[in-house]
Amino acid sequence: MVSAYFLKRIYLSFATHVFDVPARLAAFLLFLLLIFFPVTNPTSQILLLLTLANLGAIFAVSWDLLVGRTGLMSLGHAVFFGLGAYVTALLFVHLGLPPYITIPLSIPVGVLVALIVGFPSLRVKGPYLSLISFAFPLILTGIIYYFKEYTGGERGLYGLPSFFPFLPYKDQFLAEYWFTLLLLFISGVIIYRIANSETGIVLVSILDDELASKASGINVTKYKIMTFVISGIFATIAGSVQAHILRVANTGMLEATISFIPVIVTIFGGIGTLYGPIVGAYFLQLLDGYVLGRIITIPPDWVYAKMLVYALIIIILIILWPRGVARFVTDKLEDLEEARDIDERGSKIWKKYKKKKEKVV
Amino acid sequence: MVIEIEAILIFGAISGASLALLALGFTLIYGVAEVVNFGHGSLFMWGAYLFFFFGPGGFLQLDLLWASILAVVIVAAISVIFYRLTIHPIIGDVIAGLVVTIAAALVFERLVLLIFGPMKQYIPTFVPGFTVIAGVKVTYSQLLSFGISLLLFLSLWIFIRTVKIGKAMRAVAQDREVAMLMGINTNRVYMITMAISGALAATAGILITGSTTGEAAAYMWLRPLVVSFSVVVLGGLGSIKGTLIGAFIISYAETIFVSLDPSFSYLRSVVGLTIMVIILLVRPKGLFGKRIELEE
Amino acid sequence: MHLLEVENLSKSFGGLTAVNNVSFHVDEGEIVGIIGPNGAGKTTLFHLISGFLNPDSGTVKFKGENIAGIAPHKIVNKGIARTFQVVRPFRHLPVIANVMVALKSPRGSRKIEWIKTSQRKAVDMLENVGLTELMLEPAENVGHGDLKRLEMARALATEPDLLMLDEPFGGLNPLETDFLTKSIQRIHLDHPTRGIVIVEHKLYALMKIVKRVIVFHQGEKIAEGKPEEIAKNKKVIEVYMGKAM
Numbered sequence A: 001m002v003s004a005y006f007l008k009r010i011y012l013s014f015a016t017h018v019f020d021v022p023a024r025l026a027a028f029l030l031f032l033l034l035i036f037f038p039v040t041n042p043t044s045q046i047l048l049l050l051t052l053a054n055l056g057a058i059f060a061v062s063w064d065l066l067v068g069r070t071g072l073m074s075l076g077h078a079v080f081f082g083l084g085a086y087v088t089a090l091l092f093v094h095l096g097l098p099p100y101i102t103i104p105l106s107i108p109v110g111v112l113v114a115l116i117v118g119f120p121s122l123r124v125k126g127p128y129l130s131l132i133s134f135a136f137p138l139i140l141t142g143i144i145y146y147f148k149e150y151t152g153g154e155r156g157l158y159g160l161p162s163f164f165p166f167l168p169y170k171d172q173f174l175a176e177y178w179f180t181l182l183l184l185f186i187s188g189v190i191i192y193r194i195a196n197s198e199t200g201i202v203l204v205s206i207l208d209d210e211l212a213s214k215a216s217g218i219n220v221t222k223y224k225i226m227t228f229v230i231s232g233i234f235a236t237i238a239g240s241v242q243a244h245i246l247r248v249a250n251t252g253m254l255e256a257t258i259s260f261i262p263v264i265v266t267i268f269g270g271i272g273t274l275y276g277p278i279v280g281a282y283f284l285q286l287l288d289g290y291v292l293g294r295i296i297t298i299p300p301d302w303v304y305a306k307m308l309v310y311a312l313i314i315i316i317l318i319i320l321w322p323r324g325v326a327r328f329v330t331d332k333l334e335d336l337e338e339a340r341d342i343d344e345r346g347s348k349i350w351k352k353y354k355k356k357k358e359k360v361v
Numbered sequence B: 001m002v003i004e005i006e007a008i009l010i011f012g013a014i015s016g017a018s019l020a021l022l023a024l025g026f027t028l029i030y031g032v033a034e035v036v037n038f039g040h041g042s043l044f045m046w047g048a049y050l051f052f053f054f055g056p057g058g059f060l061q062l063d064l065l066w067a068s069i070l071a072v073v074i075v076a077a078i079s080v081i082f083y084r085l086t087i088h089p090i091i092g093d094v095i096a097g098l099v100v101t102i103a104a105a106l107v108f109e110r111l112v113l114l115i116f117g118p119m120k121q122y123i124p125t126f127v128p129g130f131t132v133i134a135g136v137k138v139t140y141s142q143l144l145s146f147g148i149s150l151l152l153f154l155s156l157w158i159f160i161r162t163v164k165i166g167k168a169m170r171a172v173a174q175d176r177e178v179a180m181l182m183g184i185n186t187n188r189v190y191m192i193t194m195a196i197s198g199a200l201a202a203t204a205g206i207l208i209t210g211s212t213t214g215e216a217a218a219y220m221w222l223r224p225l226v227v228s229f230s231v232v233v234l235g236g237l238g239s240i241k242g243t244l245i246g247a248f249i250i251s252y253a254e255t256i257f258v259s260l261d262p263s264f265s266y267l268r269s270v271v272g273l274t275i276m277v278i279i280l281l282v283r284p285k286g287l288f289g290k291r292i293e294l295e296e
Numbered sequence C: 001m002h003l004l005e006v007e008n009l010s011k012s013f014g015g016l017t018a019v020n021n022v023s024f025h026v027d028e029g030e031i032v033g034i035i036g037p038n039g040a041g042k043t044t045l046f047h048l049i050s051g052f053l054n055p056d057s058g059t060v061k062f063k064g065e066n067i068a069g070i071a072p073h074k075i076v077n078k079g080i081a082r083t084f085q086v087v088r089p090f091r092h093l094p095v096i097a098n099v100m101v102a103l104k105s106p107r108g109s110r111k112i113e114w115i116k117t118s119q120r121k122a123v124d125m126l127e128n129v130g131l132t133e134l135m136l137e138p139a140e141n142v143g144h145g146d147l148k149r150l151e152m153a154r155a156l157a158t159e160p161d162l163l164m165l166d167e168p169f170g171g172l173n174p175l176e177t178d179f180l181t182k183s184i185q186r187i188h189l190d191h192p193t194r195g196i197v198i199v200e201h202k203l204y205a206l207m208k209i210v211k212r213v214i215v216f217h218q219g220e221k222i223a224e225g226k227p228e229e230i231a232k233n234k235k236v237i238e239v240y241m242g243k244a245m
Helices: A002-019 A022-040 A043-071 A077-093 A099-122 A126-146 A168-194 A198-208 A210-215 A220-246 A256-269 A276-294 A300-320 A327-360 B005-033 B040-054 B062-090 B094-116 B138-164 B164-174 B176-181 B185-211 B222-235 B240-260 B262-284 C042-050 C070-078 C095-103 C108-116 C120-129 C145-156 C174-190 C203-209 C228-233 C234-241
Strands: B129-131 B136-139 C004-013 C016-025 C031-035 C057-062 C080-082 C161-165 C197-199 C212-217 C220-225
Touching: A002 A022, A022 A043, A043 A276, A043 A300, A077 A099, A077 A126, A077 A220, A077 A256, A099 B222, A126 A256, A126 B094, A126 B222, A126 B262, A168 A198, A198 A210, A198 A220, A198 C016, A198 C108, A198 C197, A210 A220, A210 B094, A210 C004, A210 C070, A256 A276, A256 A300, A256 B005, A256 B094, A276 B222, A276 C203, A276 C228, A300 B062, B005 B040, B005 B138, B005 B164, B005 B185, B005 B222, B005 B240, B040 B062, B040 B138, B040 B222, B040 C042, B062 B094, B062 B185, B129 B138, B129 C016, B136 B138, B136 C120, B138 B185, B164 B176, B164 B185, B164 C042, B164 C120, B185 B222, B222 B240, B222 B262, B240 B262, B240 C095, C004 C042, C016 C042, C016 C057, C016 C220, C031 C042, C031 C203, C042 C070, C042 C174, C070 C080, C080 C145, C095 C108, C095 C120, C095 C145, C108 C220, C108 C234, C120 C145, C120 C161, C145 C161, C145 C174, C174 C197, C174 C203, C212 C234, C220 C228, C220 C234
Parallel strands: C031 C197, C031 C212, C080 C161, C161 C197
Antiparallel strands: B129 B136, C004 C016, C004 C057, C212 C220
C-alpha cells in the first residue's frame, strides 16, 4: 500500500537522521518529554513559565545564530523583541487586526530593521558592532516615547488578545504552551538545517578567518546580512508572540536587561551550539520563576538581586570558560555528531575514491 | 518657543566640557588597554550616588568638597578592583570583555537598587545662586562644572605628555609589545589608566548631576555610557583631541535639537546615537581616530 | 594582451613607502617568481593585486580590466586566487570543508553542477595536493606542511586563471619542498594557460620552477630576467648579501 511505503521512508529517514546520533536522540527524547509534560496536570502558572521559556529559547537561539556562527556580537537584540511586540500591538490597537495576521506582518518589519541595524554593523569591526547594536533599542525606545499618543508611552499598550480566544480561559495556557513549543521546534529545525548546511560551513569559515574566507571568493557581507536577517526574524517573532501571551507591549521589552538575557543563557548553555541556548533559556526561566518562588521565599527587595546574581555568575563563568560552561559537554557531543555526519557522507566518498584509485592502478 | 542663540551657545559649552571629561575616561581605557568598558556609565552613577551618600543630605554629612573627593577616590578604587578581578583575566579577548563589562553594568545597577532602593535620590547643588551672562540665567554650579571640567581635562592632557606614567600610557597605547620590551609594566599601566578613567567618570557624574538634574536614579548609567560612545566614536577612539572636539559637537547638536521642541528631550540621547551610527557608516575612524594610538 | 599588467603601482603607509612605482606583467601560461629581501614589499604587492589593499596610484589590469579597488571576493571570482604567507586555515572545519568553502563561491561552484556534490570536487582538489588522507581531520589538528598544501588546494578550488602563491615553501622540510615543487609543476601542466606568480625566499626551489624572475628591493623593482641571469646580476647579489664583500 502506498501509505505504508511512505511511512517506511519517513521512518528510515528519521532513523538515520535522529536515532543514529546520540545528541540528536537526546534532544528528540527531551522534546517528547516536553510535549507530554502536560499529562502531569501542572498549574497554569507553571505552563505560563514554560511558555515564556519556549519564547526565551527562540530568542536565545536567534542570538546564538548570530554570535556563535558569525561572531557578530549583538548587544541590542532586544530591539527585535520589542519591535515584534510593538508592531503586533500597534496593529491590534489601531487597526483591530487579530494575532494570526499581525504576527506574520511583523516579520517583514523585522527584516527591514535587521537590514537597518545590520548594514552599519557590517562596515565596522568587533567592538564598534556591539556599540551600534547596543544603540538601536535605545533609539527605538526614544521614538516610542516621542510618539506616546500612539504607542502608549511609558505605560505601553495593554489588553492584547490571546491567540485562542475561543478556548475557555484555563485551557488557553495549555494551548499557548503547545503553540510556543511548536514554534520552538520549527525554529530549532530551521536554524539547525542552516547551521549544518554548506551555508553553515561558510559561516564558520567567516567566524574562523574572515580574510581567508574573502580570499576564497566568499562575499562575506552577503552572508553576514543574511544571518542578521534570519536572526532578526526569529527574534521578532519571539517578541510578537510574547506580546500576546502576556497581553502587553511596553518599553521594558527593549531594555538592556532583555538584550543581555540571551548572552547569559547562551554562555551558560554554550555559544555556537543549538541545544545550549535552549537548555540555558529553560534553566533561567525555571530558576527565575519556579524554583526561587517555591524553594526560597524571597523578600520583595531581592527581586533586584536575581539579575545581580545572574550577571555575577556570568562574569565568573566568562572568566573561567570564555566559550561557555556546557560547551564542554556539548562540544564532545558535537564532535561526535560532526564526525558521524561528515563520516556518513564522507565514508561513502572515501569508498568511491578508493575504488577510483584502484581502477587507475 | 523662542530659541535663544545665546542660551544654546552657553549651555552647549557647559555640557560639552563635562561631556569631554566623561568621554575622556572612556577613550583612555580603550586607547591604552583596548577595552570597551560598558561599565563606564556605572562608574558615573557611582560617583553621583556616593557623592549623595557622603554629602550633606546623606549618611556621612561631610561638606561637599570632601564628599566629592571621597566619592571620586572610592570610585577610582572600585574601577581598579573591578579591572583586576574581571577584565584582567580576559584581556585581549574582545568579546569576553564586552560581555563582562555589560554584565558588570547590570550588576552595578542592581546593586544600587538594592542599596539605595528604586526612588530617586537628590544631589545637593554645589553653590546656590546664579548669574546672568549675555541675558541668560546660568547657575554658579553650572559655571563651576564648566570650569572644573576644562581644568581637569587640560591637566590630564598635560599629564599624558609630561609625567612619566602618562608617557608610559601613550607608549602602551601605541604598541603594547614594544612598551613591554622597553621595560614598562603594562599591567600597572592598565590599572592606573583604569583608576583615572573611573575617577573621570565619577567626577563627571558629580559635576553633571549636581549642576543639572540634581537627581540620581539606578538606571542613570545608560545615558552617560551611550553619550560616551557617541563622543568617542565621533572624535575617534583613542584620540584626546578628538574627544574634546567630539564632545562639543555632540553637546551642541543635542542642545540645539532639544531646544527646537520641548518634547524632543526624550530623544536627547538619540541625537548622539544617530550621529554615532552615521559616523560608523561613513567614516568609522571618526574625526581624528587612528587605530589604537593616543596622539598628543 | 597580458594576463596581468601592473603599471606604476604605488602604496604608502604613513611615511613608509611599501610599493614604489612598480610595473610588471605576467602572461598566460607563465610561471613568474618574485624575490627580494624581507620588507621589500612583495606581500604588499599581493594585497594590492588581490584587493585587500587599495593602491595610492597606478593600475592593476587583469585580462585588460582594471581591478584596482575592487573587493577581494570579487577579484577571486574574476579569476585570481592567492595564498597567504602565514597559513590561514579555517581551524574549526575539517580539511575537506576548508576546500568546500572555496567551492561555495560563485566561481568555485561553476563546475559543480555536473559533478553533483561539492564534496566530491573537494576530494579532487585534495588529491591534487596529496591531502586526501587527512580530509576529515579538523584543520586545527593538521601540521604546518599540510596546511600549506591545504592553502593551495583552497586557492585551486576556484579554478583561477592567475594563481598567486605567497611563500609556499615557507617552513617546509626538503622532502615537503620537493613534493610541493612537483605539485606546482603538475598543476601548471594541467592548466597550461594559467599564470602563476610565486613569491619566495627559498631561491633554489624557486629557480627550478620559474621561467622569469623579478627582483624587489625596498618597494621597487630592481631587476628582471631569466633565473640564470638574475643569479649573476651584481645588483641583486649586493642587495641580498648586503654591502659588496
